[in-house]
Each structure stands twice: as structure tokens, then as C-alpha cells.
Amino acid sequence: MAHTVSLAAMTSALKQETDEVWVATMRITHPSISPDIFLCDNTKPVTVNGQLYQPFPFAFTMPPDEPEQEPTVNLTVSNVDRRLIADIRSIEGGPILWMSLVLHSDSPVTNVEYGPVRFRATAVTYNADTITMTLGIDKLTGEPIPFLTFSPEFYPGLFG
Secondary structure (H helix, E strand, C coil), X not given: CCCCCCHHHHHHHHCCCCCCEEXXXXXXXXXXXXXXXXXXXXXXXXXXXXXXXEECCEEECCCCCCCCCCCEEEEEEECCCCHHHHHHHHCCCCCEEEEEEEEECCCCCCEEEEEEEEEEEEEEEECCCEEEEEEXXXXXXXXXXXXXXXXXXXXXXXXX
């Protein structure tokens, strides 16, 4: 599916020099994590829709825009804080990550240009330097279609 970007984002992308910065943001959620963790790949905190994202070094590859392929993302987080390993070990099941790309400038308004996209961590590996996660979307291909069946419970008029 194609994604539209704002005029400011297009101008920023095509200019030779610009004051705008593309910042990746990530929200990590899980029932065992409270409160949620909000991180941005920037040197300074960024406020998006009233939420403050703390600077933290990470990089991810956006999923391809292919209609026949389920998107997967490879996320690499610098292991600068050893508490992250302890948090990862304590989580059962994969955490949910909401990822966005925002266009940030000195103005108080930060525009979300892509996302948020919901991913679930399907694989996690780590070493002394980095934490690497493979993220995937929840598979909807196993869900029944249509969700409701024509039964007396849902459609009593058909069986009257």
C-alpha cells in the first residue's frame, strides 16, 4: 500500500539543505511493562502528539511495500544500558512495538509521516554491543472470513 507524505516532508526530502530532521520513534508495550517505553533515534527528546520520546540509539529497516509479502522489520538497538537485557529476559512472549517516522524541526509541531505501524517481536538475539529483534505483524491469514457465520444467534430473521 502506498503512503502519502505531507508537502513539508516532500520539500524536506528534495531540498539540498533543510532544518527538518527525520526521526524514527518507537513505543514498546507489554503487560509486564508499566509504563510503556517511548524511544526516539535522536540526540534530543522529541514530543509527538503530546508524548515525550527519549533519545536512544537504534536503527530499523522499514518493511517493503509489497502486497504479496508480509512485512518484517529488523531492529538493532545499541546495548548501552545493561538493564535492557534484564527487561528482555523477564518478558514472556514478544513485546508489541509501535514504530513511526516523524518529521521534526524547531517548531513545536512534529508531523507523523509514516505510521504508527504495529509489530510483534518474533525473535530476539543480543550480545555485549547490540540487541537485534526481528519484528513481524500479527498474522491475519489464519482468521476466519467472514468473521460472523449465518447462524440463528447472529441472524435470527433468516431462521424464523
